[in-house]
Amino acid sequence: MNIEQARFNMIEQQIRPWDVLDAGVLELLAVVKREDFVPAAHKALAFMDTEIPLGDVAKGQVMLAPRLEARLLQELNVARHEKVLEVGAGSGFMAALLGHRAQRVISTELDAALAEQAAANLKRAGVLNVTVLNQDGAKGLAAEAPFDAIVLSGSVEVVPEELLQQLKVGGRLAAIVGDEPVMRAQLFTRVSEKDFSTRILFDTVAPRLSGFARRNAFAF
Template sequence: MTGNDASSDAERKMQFLFALRSKGVTDTSVLTAMERIDRAPFIRGYFADRAYEDMPLPIACGQTISQPSVVGLMTQALRLSPRDKVLEVGTGSGYQAAILSQLARRVYTVDRHKRLVREAGAIFRQLDLTNITAVTADGSFGLPDQAPFDRILVTAAAEDPPGPLLAQLKIGGIMVVPVGQSDTVQSLIRVTRGEGGLDYEELRPVRFVPLVEGLGRDG
């Protein structure tokens, strides 16, 4: 790498972090994790050169990789601690799970598409992210064998927070999930499970692919 390349790379990274802050990602630990995990390896083909832009991009199996600011805001909303065990529903490219891996003790990520899980797993190994377990399964039912979880992040929209996932959340745990009809703007909801029940907090409008039951055709 030449001096000019290194300078250009550093400038792109600075602009990337500035864009995150300007969109409301202010948690220092989240920003550090997003600086550490390069988005580029998670984007292939035609859109690879747009990895540092704050926009969603298409990936395999008709899915998308979320725009970085939304990844940051969702991660921030989880209020993670280093001892947390996290379930992510919707592995997709693997980028969100990689960010979570920098902030939590253990990350379980599940997707209905075997191809996405396989490709994300290869990147996790390449980056030596040893605290992520990627599983092909119907994420709408969570991972009962590994429950309960301190935190649950759902990266696809449900009409309501899924009951099976809420049941796998520890007392004091937090779930962040987009809620709404798939053809309208959804709301990002934070659900906190307390001793007396569930507390719901609306965070911001978002747009995600719908949460679909069953395995993908490649699964």
């Protein structure tokens, strides 16, 4: 496989047609080597338009499809002076992308083996402004708040209020919210101490993040 041709095709045939037009994001995807964050057994899938298994797929342990990661990155619009929280480090690829755009990134990962692997991948890639923490990120990281941006690298039924409260005024949170068969990527922006705006970005489906509360089921 011609890796650089595969990377080019991924960007031009999957990512750009999905309304990812930010030149900085596209350039970053050409520079950060996605294949270095893919488990050895699945290297052949590195540039395909699919989720890649990282461990227990039943627990949502996957790398999100490249176009979905790229679109979330574009919508967050992270600036160089900003501090970012990611919930769900996975293999560390999204954290690496964020690390190239932000001043500092903290990425939480509930699975200890994945957290260790993500940290190793980031170190090997020379991304030194990302810290991976092996802990539940469903309640955010109050000790490090407030954040300029938060991204949930997986889906949730609802975004916890506790996470929204850890945004600075002007801060953004990107999440995939809802239930199958249709979920929606949404961007929450803190417009004042008390108020938030919500923008629907696009419809998609993604595996659940572990540790997040579920809505109460109806009882008959």
